[in-house]
Amino acid sequence: MPSWNSRGLRGSMLEEMINLTNAKYREKGLALIQKVPTPITPINIDKENRHITLAYFEQKSTVDYIGVVQGIPVCFDAKECAVDTFNINNVHEHQINFMKEFEQQEGIAFLLIYYKKRDIYYYLPFQQLLEFWERAQQGGRKSFRFDELDGSYQIPMQNGCCIHYLEILKKDLNSRDIT
Template sequence: MGYWHSRGLRGSYLEECINQTNKIYLEQGLAVVQKLPTAIKPIELDPGKGTIKLAYFEEKSTVDYMGNVQGIPICFDAKETNQKRLPIANIHEHQIEFMDAFNRQEGLSFLIVWFKLFDEHYLLPYETLKAYWDAAKKDGRKSIPYAAFDKKYQIHSCGNILVHYLETLNVYLNDKGETS
């Protein structure tokens, strides 16, 4: 956990839950999914504490997670919101571009969104995200409302798996297969 109050650390609780989930998936042989580190360049160090006092990001990150689920390449980002909507401003253009390129290579891209207000997690397929992104760029709605999140893509916990997204991913894959 970081020591400074960075906007980049807003999703750390959700990410910690996903990290624990991914560890269990790996141990059970269900998936290999890793958190991608964001490259930083330390500017000022505190040698007494062994910490970084000042740093900046060297390059834009792509997504938070990438991996493989039983032969299916996936990439996703973790987002959380205190509101009844997910602001489009929380999603960056370079993330959309990366997810689009990943999809074109027959991978699956999505968001895992935590609505803190309701304590509910959802898988938001890239196609849905892209539709709202494109509309926002054309002076449309600047957020994705809670009501737009499909209940069948709600992610539940299961035992010690806090964000059991593989079950929901399977529902999405079945839906995608029916429309292909």
């Protein structure tokens, strides 16, 4: 089982920015998106400071966030990438399966990726993620490069702390053949 403290604070700043964005969306009545807690089993607890120092995940998580945007169910996972190449192994099979089932129920699934080197936030529609995933499963590249992505899905920063992904979600919705 993976150790809870072995992951450190990886992704915590990205998640904090998404949480701030989601709070603003909720305040304005635009969306209701919540962070999905990952159930853990504590192993070691620092009784003096009342902190968990070692724990294990009870089960595989699905995605980081789930909710609704003006009647449209959405789910997404947040990922950080230090370089221009995103390793597809950063997305697990159970997450792909969950997102696929979510979309089959007429929801919208996607990844929000922060490219640290470029300081760019990117909205990756599930359909494109699935293409990269299937390519890897069929023996192709086990990653995708930043230059393979559609630049129009970059997420604009606002106020230095908000990752305004709803505009790009709308673009994703408009690109789908929904009848």
